[in-house]
Amino acid sequence: MPHTIVTDICEGIADCVSACPVACIHPGPGKNVKGTDWFWIDFATCIDCGICVQVCPVTDAIVGEERPELQKTPK
Numbered sequence: 001m002p003h004t005i006v007t008d009i010c011e012g013i014a015d016c017v018s019a020c021p022v023a024c025i026h027p028g029p030g031k032n033v034k035g036t037d038w039f040w041i042d043f044a045t046c047i048d049c050g051i052c053v054q055v056c057p058v059t060d061a062i063v064g065e066e067r068p069e070l071q072k073t074p075k
């Protein structure tokens with residue numbers, strides 16, 4: 001199942017972006033409720049490897065299931 005970045009927990013550190021083997025983590029526009037940059041995962045491309053969870057320093061910023069209600073996208 002694809003992973004989800006919780007938009008309002010993400011702090012925009014972007015360690016996940018370069019770690020993702022299929023480059024499916026993208027920057028969102030503007031700031032989140034924390035006032036930081038934020039990123040989102042393209043569910044259609046994510047291969048569910050879990051590497052993003054391992055490298056993210058922010059607790060609970062990424063969940064290992066598809067939860068579109070937790071993740072904003074630019075679309």
Ligand code: SF4
Pocket residue numbers: 005009010011012013014015016017038039055056057058061062
């Ligand atoms: S999900 Fe984690 S590693 Fe990725 S941008 Fe957000 S805080 Fe940084």
Ligand code: SF4
Pocket residue numbers: 002003019020021022023024025041045046047048049050051052053
């Ligand atoms: S689970 Fe793997 S493929 Fe999916 S966003 Fe995270 S690092 Fe990328």
